[in-house]
Amino acid sequence: MLTSPSARTHSPARSELSAALAACRGAFIGTGLVSGMSNVLMLTGSMFMLEVYDRVLPSRSLPTLVGLFVLIMFLFAALGVLDAIRSRVLARVGGALDESLSGRVYDTLVRIPLRIGSRGDGTQPLRDLDAIRSYLSGLGPVALFDLPWIPLYLAICFAFHPLIGITALAGAIVLVVLTLVTEIMTKAPTRAAAEAAAARSNLAEASRRNAEALVAMGMMPRLAARWAEANSHYMRSQQRTSDIGGGLGAASKVLRMLLQSGVLAVGAYLVINQQATAGIIIASSILSARALAPVDLAIANWKGFVAARQSWKRLSMLLDTMPALAQPMGLPAPAHRLAVEGIAATAPGAAKVLVQDVTFKLEAGQGLGIIGQSGSGKSSLARMLVGVWPPVRGKVRLDGAALDQWSPDELGRHIGYLPQDVELLTGTVADNIARFEPQPDAEAVIAAAKAVGVHDMIVNLPQGYDTPVGEQGAALSAGQAQRVALARAVYRDPFLVVLDEPNSHLDSEGDAALTRAILGIRERKGIVVVIAHRPSAIAGVDQILVMNQGRVQAYGPKDEVLSKVLQRPQGAATATPIGIRPEKSGGASA
Numbered sequence: 001m002l003t004s005p006s007a008r009t010h011s012p013a014r015s016e017l018s019a020a021l022a023a024c025r026g027a028f029i030g031t032g033l034v035s036g037m038s039n040v041l042m043l044t045g046s047m048f049m050l051e052v053y054d055r056v057l058p059s060r061s062l063p064t065l066v067g068l069f070v071l072i073m074f075l076f077a078a079l080g081v082l083d084a085i086r087s088r089v090l091a092r093v094g095g096a097l098d099e100s101l102s103g104r105v106y107d108t109l110v111r112i113p114l115r116i117g118s119r120g121d122g123t124q125p126l127r128d129l130d131a132i133r134s135y136l137s138g139l140g141p142v143a144l145f146d147l148p149w150i151p152l153y154l155a156i157c158f159a160f161h162p163l164i165g166i167t168a169l170a171g172a173i174v175l176v177v178l179t180l181v182t183e184i185m186t187k188a189p190t191r192a193a194a195e196a197a198a199a200r201s202n203l204a205e206a207s208r209r210n211a212e213a214l215v216a217m218g219m220m221p222r223l224a225a226r227w228a229e230a231n232s233h234y235m236r237s238q239q240r241t242s243d244i245g246g247g248l249g250a251a252s253k254v255l256r257m258l259l260q261s262g263v264l265a266v267g268a269y270l271v272i273n274q275q276a277t278a279g280i281i282i283a284s285s286i287l288s289a290r291a292l293a294p295v296d297l298a299i300a301n302w303k304g305f306v307a308a309r310q311s312w313k314r315l316s317m318l319l320d321t322m323p324a325l326a327q328p329m330g331l332p333a334p335a336h337r338l339a340v341e342g343i344a345a346t347a348p349g350a351a352k353v354l355v356q357d358v359t360f361k362l363e364a365g366q367g368l369g370i371i372g373q374s375g376s377g378k379s380s381l382a383r384m385l386v387g388v389w390p391p392v393r394g395k396v397r398l399d400g401a402a403l404d405q406w407s408p409d410e411l412g413r414h415i416g417y418l419p420q421d422v423e424l425l426t427g428t429v430a431d432n433i434a435r436f437e438p439q440p441d442a443e444a445v446i447a448a449a450k451a452v453g454v455h456d457m458i459v460n461l462p463q464g465y466d467t468p469v470g471e472q473g474a475a476l477s478a479g480q481a482q483r484v485a486l487a488r489a490v491y492r493d494p495f496l497v498v499l500d501e502p503n504s505h506l507d508s509e510g511d512a513a514l515t516r517a518i519l520g521i522r523e524r525k526g527i528v529v530v531i532a533h534r535p536s537a538i539a540g541v542d543q544i545l546v547m548n549q550g551r552v553q554a555y556g557p558k559d560e561v562l563s564k565v566l567q568r569p570q571g572a573a574t575a576t577p578i579g580i581r582p583e584k585s586g587g588a589s590a
């Protein structure tokens with residue numbers, strides 16, 4: 001029918017979130033039906049009362065009373081079962097929604113910083129999903145499912161007597177207005193509370209990460225003050241939403257009780273005028289109170305409802321801007337060349353071009369050194385080579401296929417990357433080298449460690465390869481962590497290895513091992529790109545690319561480029577315009 005394949009894969013009309021919820025349609029229809037039955041059964045109490053007053057008492061018939069009582073026992077039992085089913089189903093809808101989306105949300109969470117930059121507020125998407133799930137599993141939706149049944153109760157009140165019906169209707173209108181007021185008044189504070197929560201958790205995370213600097217330089221009290229401010233801001237906004245919900249909830253409860261008495265009074269008036277029976281006044285007063293009970297409940301849970309809706313909106317927008325990564329057809333492992341064609345980069349979410357017009361080509365077995373001053377765009381270029389920043393112009397190709405034609409998982413296997421700021425993940429040394437493969441291959445782990453000359457260092461650790469690296473690798477020294485990360489980059493011999501300042505923390509022995517590793521990659525017909533400030537790191541490469549202010553200043557065989565660039569007339573005092581610092585060792589100076 002209407003479901004052509006293309007319509008199924010890309011239907012912008014319905015967000016991913018709605019689709020996930022629509023998958024629970026069956027559960028919602030079931031809940032609706034159960035709610036219907038439960039609402040009809042809710043009439044049991046008042047009907048029983050009506051029968052007792054108007055039939056049992058006048059006839060003084062004990063058998064009728066017993067019969068009726070047995071009947072309502074069954075009805076109430078059924079009601080209990082239905083209500084239990086309903087809340088179980090709703091709790092499971094929340095769980096199912098979470099299950100179907102949490103993977104996607106995690107995926108988005110990781111990719112946000114690469115797409116929209118640090119404007120993305122950290123773990124907000126996770127909190128949003130939590131808010132939606134906890135609302136769905138609470139009492140709020142139960143109340144919403146009961147609201148549509150209010151007219152049924154009102155209709156019965158009208159059937160008893162128009163005057164009773166009108167009184168109940170007036171009460172209902174007041175309560176509905178109260179609900180609307182709640183809706184309008186809680187929106188802004190709820191949003192503010194979510195924003196305050198995000199600010200608070202970002203600050204906490206940043207402080208945790210920079211604990212050493214904070215403590216060493218006595219910045220803690222200042223940060224603590226900022227934290228207290230963020231925290232109290234959060235608390236205040238939370239309190240405001242609670243106050244509004246609580247105040248209006250109390251008002252609705254009182255109004256509802258007042259309404260019950262009001263209906264009783266109207267009923268009494270009718271009895272006095274002999275227009276109704278005693279049974280009717282009691283039944284209708286119970287009925288009208290019952291009719292409006294969901295409104296109370298809904299108002300009491302309105303805060304959660306608004307929060308869930310706002311979370312829903314944020315999350316749908318996020319999932320729409322970060323569509324699930326396509327899983328393109330598999331490609332053969334690259335083995336021949338890396339071609340970079342006029343690429344340009346901007347930082348995620350920013351407009352300023354940081355790197356432009358970079359073009360070069362490397363064949364298997366070649367090694368490229370990228371040099372240039374701080375801020376010249378070397379790391380940005382490296383990020384494009386490994387596919388974490390998609391180029392805004394141009395292409396990076398491996399054996400002719402642009403990086404975006406690869407499925408990310410598959411591409412990852414062919415790429416080794418050592419970021420400039422090495423951070424290991426909580427786990428053992430072996431886990432980190434093996435890139436957290438579920439079943440790391442011990443042989444491959446050791447081969448990688450040996451390739452970068454870190455095997456001896458690792459076996460000297462207290463538990464060797466099984467030494468935990470601590471949170472973010474904190475249990476290792478910076479040099480050790482860098483060398484473990486280097487082993488991770490060459491694990492399972494990826495075709496393209498990009499190393500961003502791999503020797504920034506290395507000693508001379510580490511430098512020599514690095515050069516051997518670079519030569520090893522070239523010997524096995526891989527391609528290696530090394531970014532460096534110190535010449536020792538580029539000892540193993542044969543090509544050089546000099547970056548300057550985001551552009552290629554020179555590119556070609558190493559000796560040619562180095563002699564050309566180093567001979568250029570330059571300001572006497574500065575070390576070198578290309579950002580290569582002379583080796584510390586063996587200098588004859590001073």
Ligand SMILES: Nc1ncnc2c1ncn2[C@@H]1O[C@H](COP(=O)(O)OP(=O)(O)OP(=O)(O)O)[C@@H](O)[C@H]1O
Binds near residue numbers: 350372378380381
């Ligand atoms: N995430 C980012 N958001 C905004 N600007 C960025 C971002 N990353 C880098 N830049 C900017 O891009 C420019 C190049 O940065 P890059 O990190 O590529 O330089 P680099 O050559 O690697 O420097 P270094 O030698 O100090 O590592 C700098 O001006 C920097 O301010």
Ligand SMILES: [Mg+2]
Binds near residue numbers: 378379380420500
């Ligand atoms: Mg850099």
